[in-house]
Each structure stands twice: as C-alpha cells, then as structure tokens.
Amino acid sequence: MIRALQTAMGRSPIGDPLDTLSDKPLAVRGLTVSYGDKPAVFSLDMTVEDGSMTAIIGPNGAGKSTTLKAVLGIVPRLSGVVSVFGQPLAKSRPRIAYVPQRASVDWDFPTRVIDVVLMGLSRELGLLRPVRESHRQRASDCLERVGMRDFAERQIGQLSGGQQQRVFLARALAQDADLYLLDEPFAGVDAATERAIIDVLKGLRSEGRTVVAVHHDLSTVRDYFDHVMMINVHKVAEGPVAEAFSEENLQRAYGGRLAANLMNQLQLGGH
Amino acid sequence: MGGEFVMLSLVPILIGVLAAIACALPGNFLVLRRQALIGDAISHVVLPGIVVGFLLSGTVSSWAMMAGAAGAAVVAVLLIELIRRLGRIEPGAAMGVAFTALFAFGVLLLEQSDTSSVHLDVQHALYGNLESLIWVEAKGWSSLFDPVALAGLPPELPRIAIVALLMLVFTVLFWRPLKISTFDEGFARVLGMRTNLIGFGLVIMAAIAAVAAFDAVGSIIVIAMFICPPAAARLMTNRLEAQVLWSVAFAVFSAVMGYVLAGYGPLWLGADDAVSAAGMIATVSGLVLALAALYGPHRRSSGSPAEG
Numbered sequence: 001m002i003r004a005l006q007t008a009m010g011r012s013p014i015g016d017p018l019d020t021l022s023d024k025p026l027a028v029r030g031l032t033v034s035y036g037d038k039p040a041v042f043s044l045d046m047t048v049e050d051g052s053m054t055a056i057i058g059p060n061g062a063g064k065s066t067t068l069k070a071v072l073g074i075v076p077r078l079s080g081v082v083s084v085f086g087q088p089l090a091k092s093r094p095r096i097a098y099v100p101q102r103a104s105v106d107w108d109f110p111t112r113v114i115d116v117v118l119m120g121l122s123r124e125l126g127l128l129r130p131v132r133e134s135h136r137q138r139a140s141d142c143l144e145r146v147g148m149r150d151f152a153e154r155q156i157g158q159l160s161g162g163q164q165q166r167v168f169l170a171r172a173l174a175q176d177a178d179l180y181l182l183d184e185p186f187a188g189v190d191a192a193t194e195r196a197i198i199d200v201l202k203g204l205r206s207e208g209r210t211v212v213a214v215h216h217d218l219s220t221v222r223d224y225f226d227h228v229m230m231i232n233v234h235k236v237a238e239g240p241v242a243e244a245f246s247e248e249n250l251q252r253a254y255g256g257r258l259a260a261n262l263m264n265q266l267q268l269g270g271h
Numbered sequence: 272m273g274g275e276f277v278m279l280s281l282v283p284i285l286i287g288v289l290a291a292i293a294c295a296l297p298g299n300f301l302v303l304r305r306q307a308l309i310g311d312a313i314s315h316v317v318l319p320g321i322v323v324g325f326l327l328s329g330t331v332s333s334w335a336m337m338a339g340a341a342g343a344a345v346v347a348v349l350l351i352e353l354i355r356r357l358g359r360i361e362p363g364a365a366m367g368v369a370f371t372a373l374f375a376f377g378v379l380l381l382e383q384s385d386t387s388s389v390h391l392d393v394q395h396a397l398y399g400n401l402e403s404l405i406w407v408e409a410k411g412w413s414s415l416f417d418p419v420a421l422a423g424l425p426p427e428l429p430r431i432a433i434v435a436l437l438m439l440v441f442t443v444l445f446w447r448p449l450k451i452s453t454f455d456e457g458f459a460r461v462l463g464m465r466t467n468l469i470g471f472g473l474v475i476m477a478a479i480a481a482v483a484a485f486d487a488v489g490s491i492i493v494i495a496m497f498i499c500p501p502a503a504a505r506l507m508t509n510r511l512e513a514q515v516l517w518s519v520a521f522a523v524f525s526a527v528m529g530y531v532l533a534g535y536g537p538l539w540l541g542a543d544d545a546v547s548a549a550g551m552i553a554t555v556s557g558l559v560l561a562l563a564a565l566y567g568p569h570r571r572s573s574g575s576p577a578e579g
Contacts, residue, residue, distance in 0.1 A: 074457045090463070098461040105455045109303065110511045119451050122462050127447060155509035155569075171458075 023086040025210040031080030054227040055215040097177035114152040120174025142173040162193030182213040274411040290484035291522035293435040294496035310497030312370035313481040314490035316347035318377030344478035399489025427487040434483035495553035506567030525556035
C-alpha cells in the first residue's frame with residue numbers, strides 16, 4: 001500500500017538500477033516534472049561528483065528549484081529515476097540536508113531560532129524523545145558556525161533576511177548530512193551573510209561532503225563552485241566550471257541579448 | 272445554591288469548556304496554516320450529515336447523527352480538495368463553495384423531511400442547546416460521587432470529554448510533525464514526513480472536534496473556538512508551546528465567562544430573560560481576541576522582518 005502510494009506519487013520503486021553511476025552522491029536520469037500541462041523540467045540527466053560543490057544555474061523559470069524539489073520528493077515527478085549514494089530517496093534521507101528558499105516559509109511563525117535549528121535533529125528526536133542539554137549544545141554549536149549563537153532565543157521574525165538564511169543553514173548543519181542541497185542560499189542576503197555562508201559551504205566540502213546549490217549570480221560561479229549544471233528546462237551543460245561554464249553554453253542556456261550583457265560582465269574571453 | 276448550580280449549570284459549563292478546548296487545540300495549527308476557515312466549513316456541512324443520519328436511522332439517536340455528520344465532514348474535505356484541484360481556485364474559495372452548497376442542501380433536506388416531531392432545526396444547528404443539558408439527577412456536589420446520579424448525566428458530556436481528550440493526545444503525540452510541517456512543509460518532506468497525511472489528519476481531527484462540539488453547542492461556538500482563542504494566543508507569545516497553552520486558557524475563560532454572563536448578565540442589567548449561552552461564549556471569545564489585538568505583547572505586523 002505504501003509502496004503503491006510512493007510509486008503513484010512518482011517516487012522510484014526500491015532498487016532501481018542506475019548503472020555504474022549509482023554510487024555518486026546524486027544521480028538523476030530522465031527527470032520530467034510538469035506543473036499543469038507545461039513541463040518545468042524535461043528529461044533531465046544529472047550526475048553530482050563526490051565531494052564537489054555544484055551550482056545549478058539557468059534563467060528564471062528554467063526549472064532549477066523544481067529540479068531540486070523533484071529530487072527530494074517535495075514535488076511529484078512525472079518520470080525519472082533519482083539515486084542518492086546509490087540508493088533510492090526513501091533509504092538515503094538521513095544522508096541529505098536541505099535548505100529551502102527563505103521565502104518559502106512564514107517567518108512570523110511562533111518559534112525561536114534555537115527551535116528551528118533543533119528541527120534539524122528531528123530524526124534523532126523522533127516523536128516524543130525529550131530535547132536534552134546535549135541536543136541544545138549541538139544546535140548552539142551549529143549556530144556558532146554561522147555566527148548566530150547570540151540570536152538563539154530570538155523569535156525568527158525579528159531577524160534580517162540574511163540572518164534567517166543563516167539559521168536555515170544552521171538547521172541543515174544540525175542534520176549532519178553527506179549531501180547538502182540548497183535552494184538559492186545567497187538570494188537577498190547581505191555581504192557578510194554571503195561570506196559566512198560560502199565559508200561554511202567550503203568547510204563542508206573540505207570535510208568531504210557534497211554541496212549542490214541553486215544559484216542565480218553568475219558573477220560568483222567561478223569563485224564559489226567547482227562544478228556547474230546549466231539548465232533551461234532541458235540540460236544545457238554539465239561539468240567542471242573550467243569546462244562547462246563557457247560563453248557558448250551560457251548563450252545556449254540564457255539566449256541572445258541577455259547573454260551578451262552577461263558576457264561583458266563576466267569577461268569570459270580571458271579564460 | 273450548590274444543588275441548583277450543580278443541577279442547572281455545572282454540566283453546561285463543563286460541556287462548553289470541553290468543546291472550546293477540543294476546538295482550540297487543532298485550531299492553533301489551522302490558524303497558522305491559514306486554514307482557519309475549514310472549521311467554519313466543517314461546522315456548516317455537518318448539518319446535511321445530521322439530517323441524513325436522522326433520515327436513515329429514523330431516530331434522533333445521537334450516534335447515527337454523529338456518524339452522518341462525520342461522513343459529511345469527510346465528504347466536504349474531499350469536495351474542497353476536488354474543487355481546488357479541478358477548478359484551480361484558491362483554497363478559501365473552494366471552501367466557500369463547498370460549505371455553502373452543502374449547508375443549503377442541509378436546509379432544504381431539513382425542510383422537506385418530517386423532522387417536526389424531533390428537536391432538529393436550523394436554529395438548533397447554529398446555537399446548540401447548551402442550556403437544556405441539565406443534570407436532573409443531581410442534588411448537590413455530593414452527586415459527583417453518586418453512581419446513580421452520575422448515570423443520569425447528559426450523554427453529551429462524556430462524549431465531548433472523550434473528544435477533548437482525543438484532541439489532547441493527538442496534539443501531544445504528533446506535536447513535532449505538526450509543528451515542523453506547519454512551519455516548513457518542504458523540509459518536513461525531506462525528513463521523510465508524510466505531510467499530506469499530517470495535513471489530512473489535522474483536518475479530520477478538526478472535523479471530529481467540530482462534529483462533537485456542534486452536537487452539544489452548535490456551530491457558532493465551533494467557528495469562534497477554532498479561530499479566536501488561537502489567534503488571541505498568538506498575540507500573547509512568540510512560542511508555539513506557550514501559544515497552545517494560552518489558547519486553552521482563553522477557551523476555558525470564554526466558555527465560563529460566556530455562560531455566566533448569558534445566564535446572569537441580563538438579570539444584572541434588569542432584563543428578565545437570559546441570552547443564548549452559545550452566542551455569549553462566542554462573543555466573549557471575540558472580545559478576548561479584540562483585547563489581545565489591542566494590548567497583546569506580541570502583536571507585530573506580520574511578514575516584516577526587522578532590519579539588522
């Protein structure tokens with residue numbers, strides 16, 4: 001019954017073979033998602049290398065966030081297979097941490113910063129296990145890593161946008177995962193927050209963890225990421241930044257005039 | 272004083288308090304999910320359910336009508352979801368369509384069927400019959416320990432007590448999934464929570480509370496108690512745990528004050544008749560909300576994060 005439900009919701013049945021790529025942190029084959037009649041993502045393949053930091057880029061409406069959400073089972077997929085560390089999503093959830101778009105939640109929700117971070121320990125706490133001092137300490141340490149320890153007792157609505165984003169990142173750190181999926185972590189944050197976040201993400205990579213982020217600022221792709229996944233409903237390009245983040249690919253992803261402006265900004269010619 | 276109070280007022284007050292708590296508990300999550308109107312919807316659609324239950328069973332057996340009401344609530348929830356998906360309209364509009372249509376159907380059904388012999392009419396549906404739920408066997412406080420007298424308690428009391436307990440157990444047991452999926456549904460899904468199931472479970476719980484409370488106190492209180500105590504409580508605190516406790520306190524206060532004011536208020540003002548207890552309880556809960564909105568310590572306008 002549960003299995004049938006999962007299949008109906010578009011989750012892959014247990015044990016789908018994903019050929020030789022199946023032990024990668026994330027492998028997607030033939031992913032198609034549609035809202036209504038229009039496909040948001042069409043027949044997308046994607047492979048994320050172990051210990052890499054990958055940017056998913058593309059124009060507005062290209063299906064970047066949708067790809068992430070479909071991979072995580074937040075939105076149903078019409079077709080496609082997803083494997084995380086060689087296993088279907090249902091088995092690999094404990095190894096995944098997720099940072100949603102900041103605007104996707106109601107920040108007026110009556111809860112404090114520390115409570116949000118403790119949500120990252122949900123798997124351990126289960127339904128009824130009490131929150132102990134050790135849990136609080138771990139949550140507090142995660143806040144420290146994003147420079148937010150002093151805000152632990154604040155109501156989340158009292159934070160600035162950048163501070164809210166850092167709290168979301170701290171919650172993901174509390175999940176202690178191997179694969180971090182972030183949806184526009186740098187959108188609308190101040191410069192200090194952007195530096196704090198990228199430092200934490202690079203720290204995760206140096207610990208051997210894998211980071212995938214939907215990203216919108218093309219000017220920072222080279223500085224922040226080592227791999228790039230370029231999409232516009234279809235996959236346009238995928239690979240190390242040095243190879244895939246090329247003028248030709250950007251033009252294919254973003255199209256004509258917009259791309260010309262971008263090129264000037266990025267001064268891609270020199271590379 | 273004691274004997275008269277226990278006979279005439281104790282049971283209605285207890286029923287009012289328990290109904291208020293049963294509705295306020297799930298109401299906290301409904302309000303935070305912007306689904307508060309679903310309580311309104313459910314309390315309206317139970318009318319056709321109760322009539323159908325009566326017509327099918329041919330008696331005013333409470334259980335038949337409760338079953339009909341519960342069935343109607345489930346039909347309404349599915350109908351709202353269906354209208355929302357097929358019509359591609361916002362949830363509030365879907366609820367509006369579903370509950371007005373079903374309530375109207377209930378009124379027609381009630382008019383056409385022969386229910387004149389029984390106590391079943393539109394007014395009862397709205398205001399309930401709280402004042403009539405007296406404990407005839409009671410002789411005083413000692414009756415609380417008298418098995419014979421206890422056997423004569425109106426059946427509405429144990430029924431709403433069980434439902435209030437059910438709401439309490441549900442809220443405590445599923446506290447974390449309810450909280451996390453209400454705050455951040457996407458994150459809850461990534462944790463592996465069945466957010467659809469949690470949302471549906473919450474609505475079913477709300478439906479059970481609405482049906483049980485409707486049976487005793489009518490839909491006015493149900494609508495008021497789903498929304499007013501939780502909304503007022505939100506203005507008193509910034510923590511969900513404290514909010515739920517405040518909402519229970521406000522629900523109890525509204526029920527007790529409303530009943531007392533309805534019974535004695537008009538007399539104090541020199542009028543002869545008492546007013547509807549259900550109406551007064553709902554009014555008090557509205558006043559509590561108004562006071563909280565004016566003086567509550569956490570009534571920041573929503574959605575505007577402080578800079579810093």
